[in-house]
Amino acid sequence: MSTTLDSYGEETGTKDQLVTPWNQQIASGVELLRNPRYNKGLAFTAEERQAHYLRGLLPPAIETQDIQVKRIMRNVRQYAEPLQKYEALMDLQERNERLFYKVLIENVEELLPIVYTPIEGDACEEYGEIFHRSGGLFISLNDKGHILDCLKNWPEKNVEAIVVTDGGRILGLGDLGCQGMGIPVGKLALYTALGGVRPSTTLPIQLDVGTNNQALLDDPFYIGLRQKRVTGQEYDDFIEEFMTAVKQAYGEKILVQFEDFANQNAFRFLAKYSKTHLVFNDDIQGTASVTLAGVLAALPITGGTLADHKFLFFGAGEAGTGIADLIAMEITKHGKISLDEARRKTWLFDTEGLVTKSRKGSLYDYKKPFAHDHEHIKDLVSAIKKLKPTVLIGTSTQGGSFTKEVLEAMAENHKSPIIMALSNPTKKAECTAEDCYKYTKGRALFASGSPFPAVTYDGKKYVIGEANNCYIFPGVAHGCIISGAIRVDAEMFLKAAETLAEFVTKEDLERKQLYPAFPNIRNISAKIAAAVAAAAYDLGLASKIPKPKDLLGLATSSMYSPSYCNYR
Numbered sequence: 026m027s028t029t030l031d032s033y034g035e036e037t038g039t040k041d042q043l044v045t046p047w048n049q050q051i052a053s054g055v056e057l058l059r060n061p062r063y064n065k066g067l068a069f070t071a072e073e074r075q076a077h078y079l080r081g082l083l084p085p086a087i088e089t090q091d092i093q094v095k096r097i098m099r100n101v102r103q104y105a106e107p108l109q110k111y112e113a114l115m116d117l118q119e120r121n122e123r124l125f126y127k128v129l130i131e132n133v134e135e136l137l138p139i140v141y142t143p144i145e146g147d148a149c150e151e152y153g154e155i156f157h158r159s160g161g162l163f164i165s166l167n168d169k170g171h172i173l174d175c176l177k178n179w180p181e182k183n184v185e186a187i188v189v190t191d192g193g194r195i196l197g198l199g200d201l202g203c204q205g206m207g208i209p210v211g212k213l214a215l216y217t218a219l220g221g222v223r224p225s226t227t228l229p230i231q232l233d234v235g236t237n238n239q240a241l242l243d244d245p246f247y248i249g250l251r252q253k254r255v256t257g258q259e260y261d262d263f264i265e266e267f268m269t270a271v272k273q274a275y276g277e278k279i280l281v282q283f284e285d286f287a288n289q290n291a292f293r294f295l296a297k298y299s300k301t302h303l304v305f306n307d308d309i310q311g312t313a314s315v316t317l318a319g320v321l322a323a324l325p326i327t328g329g330t331l332a333d334h335k336f337l338f339f340g341a342g343e344a345g346t347g348i349a350d351l352i353a354m355e356i357t358k359h360g361k362i363s364l365d366e367a368r369r370k371t372w373l374f375d376t377e378g379l380v381t382k383s384r385k386g387s388l389y390d391y392k393k394p395f396a397h398d399h400e401h402i403k404d405l406v407s408a409i410k411k412l413k414p415t416v417l418i419g420t421s422t423q424g425g426s427f428t429k430e431v432l433e434a435m436a437e438n439h440k441s442p443i444i445m446a447l448s449n450p451t452k453k454a455e456c457t458a459e460d461c462y463k464y465t466k467g468r469a470l471f472a473s474g475s476p477f478p479a480v481t482y483d484g485k486k487y488v489i490g491e492a493n494n495c496y497i498f499p500g501v502a503h504g505c506i507i508s509g510a511i512r513v514d515a516e517m518f519l520k521a522a523e524t525l526a527e528f529v530t531k532e533d534l535e536r537k538q539l540y541p542a543f544p545n546i547r548n549i550s551a552k553i554a555a556a557v558a559a560a561a562y563d564l565g566l567a568s569k570i571p572k573p574k575d576l577l578g579l580a581t582s583s584m585y586s587p588s589y590c591n592y593r
C-alpha cells in the first residue's frame with residue numbers, strides 16, 4: 026500500500042530547494058515505519074496513524090519528540106561501554122533520523138565523543154565485528170568501470186556533499202582499509218548536527234583499494250577486499266574515475282571532502298582536484314583552520330601578534346604542514362611580511378628529526394617551504410632548546426611523545442607557551458592535559474584534538490579546548506552550499522579561523538580554554554558559513570546570484586531542523 030504525500034518533505038532548506046514541491050511516492054504503513062527519514066515512531070498522531078495506514082502497528086501512546094529524546098538518552102547512558110553507546114546511536118540513525126539529530130543536537134557535548142573522536146575510532150577498528158549495515162556507499166576496485174552505477178544506486182538524487190576516504194590513514198590509527206567508513210558517516214552526521222546541512226543531501230563514501238593492514242587481511246570478519254593496496258597509475262585512475270563520476274551523478278558543484286587519505290595521496294589529490302572540483306581536505310585545511318583559530322584566540326594571553334611567535338611542529342604530515350601553511354598565510358595577510366619570511370617562523374620535525382634544507386635524501390614537496398638552513402637535530406628536546414619555539418604543535422600520531430623533558434623545555438621559552446597535542450583519538454595525543462599543566466607549572470596554554478576532561482592545577486580549574494576540525498568543516502560546507510561555491514579557496518579557511526577565534530570569551534581564556542564551548546556550536550557554524558559564503562562572493566566563486574543581502578540570516582534560516590514535520 027502506498028500513497029503520495031507531498032507534505033513529507035523536509036521543511037528546511039534553501040529557498041530554491043523549496044520551490045519544487047516534494048511529491049515522491051512514499052510508502053505508508055509498515056514501510057513508513059521502516060523508513061528512517063520519515064519514521065516518527067510513537068510520535069505519529071492519531072490522524073497520521075489513520076491516514077497513513079499505521080493503525081495497530083504502534084502501541085496506543087502518542088508521544089512528543091521530547092519524551093522520545095529522554096528515552097533515548099536514558100538508554101544510552103545505561104550502557105557501560107562507549108562502543109555500545111555508539112551502536113545504539115547508529116541504530117537510532119537508521120531507525121529514526123530526525124530523532125537521532127535531535128538527540129545529538131541537544132546533547133552535543135555528551136555525544137560528540139561517541140559519534141566522533143575518540144569512540145568512532147574504536148568503531149572503525151571493530152567495524153567488521155560490529156557490521157550490520159552499510160551507512161553509505163562502498164566502492165571497491167571490483168567496481169572499476171562502474172563507479173557511476175554505484176552512485177546511481179544511492180537512493181537520494183539531490184546529493185550536495187560527499188565525504189570520502191580510502192581508509193589510508195584513519196585518525197592516528199593507520200591503515201584501516203575498508204573499515205574507515207565510520208569516519209565519513211561521523212563527519213557527515215556533524216555536517217547536519219553542527220552545520221545544518223540536510224541529511225538527505227549528504228553521502229558518505231568508502232573507497233576500497235585494498236589494505237596493507239595484515240591483521241585486517243587475516244581477520245575473518247574483515248569487510249573489505251582481501252588484497253594489498255593498489256598504488257601508482259591503477260590507483261590514480263580509480264580516483265579519477267570516481268571524481269569524474271561524482272560530477273556526472275550530482276553536477277559540477279558537488280562538494281567533496283577528502284578525509285583520512287595517507288599523506289602523499291592527500292596532498293596530491295587536493296592539488297589536482299582543487300583546480301577542477303569543489304573539494305577540500307579536512308585533515309590539511311580543516312585542521313589548519315581550527316588550529317589557527319586557537320592560536321589567534323590565545324594572543325591576548327601570550328601577548329604580541331601571530332608574527333611574534335615561533336612555531337615548531339612535531340609531525341610533518343597533512344595536519345602539520347597544512348597548519349604551518351595557513352599560519353604563514355594569516356601572518357602575511359595581516360602584516361607587512363612576505364610569505365617566505367612568514368614561513369621562516371615555522372619549523373617542522375618529522376620521523377627523521379628536524380626538517381632542514383641540507384637533509385640528505387628526498388624531501389616531499391609539501392615540506393620544502395619549511396625546510397630551513399640549520400644543522401641536523403635528531404631529538405625533539407634539543408630542537409626545542411636550540412630553536413626556542415613559543416608554540417609546539419603535535420600532529421605526529423605518536424601518543425605520549427611530549428614527555429616531561431619536552432614540556433619543561435617549552436616552559437623555558439615563554440611565560441605562556443602554546444602547546445597543542447592534536448593527534449587523534451585520545452590515546453594518540455602527544456601528551457595529556459594534566460601532564461602539560463604539571464610540567465609547565467600551569468603556565469602553558471593547552472589544546473588537544475580529542476576531548477580531555479578539565480584539569481585542576483594549583484587550585485585552578487582549566488577547561489581543555491578541543492582543537493578539532495569539527496568546529497570548521499560543517500560551517501565551511503554549509504557556506505559553500507548556500508553560496509553555490511564552485512571552488513574552495515584558502516581564504517575561506519582563514520575567514521573560518523578568524524570567525525571561530527572571535528567566539529572565545531574572556532571567561533573562556535581565564536580557564537585557558539582556547540575554543541568556545543560546544544553547546545553554542547550551531548551558532549558558530551552559521552557564522553562560519555556566512556563568512557565562507559561572503560568569501561565565495563568576494564572571490565567571484567559563488568554561483569548563486571544575486572548575492573543575498575543577509576548571509577548570516579540565510580545561513581541560519583536554512584539550517585536543517587530535526588523537529589518532526591506534520592504529515593497532513
Ligand SMILES: O=C([O-])CC(=O)C(=O)O
Nearest residue numbers: 142196197308449493494
Ligand atoms: O576526525 C577527527 O577527529 C579529526 C580528524 O580529521 C583526524 O584526526 O583525522
Ligand SMILES: [Mg+2]
Nearest residue numbers: 196284285308
Ligand atoms: Mg581526519
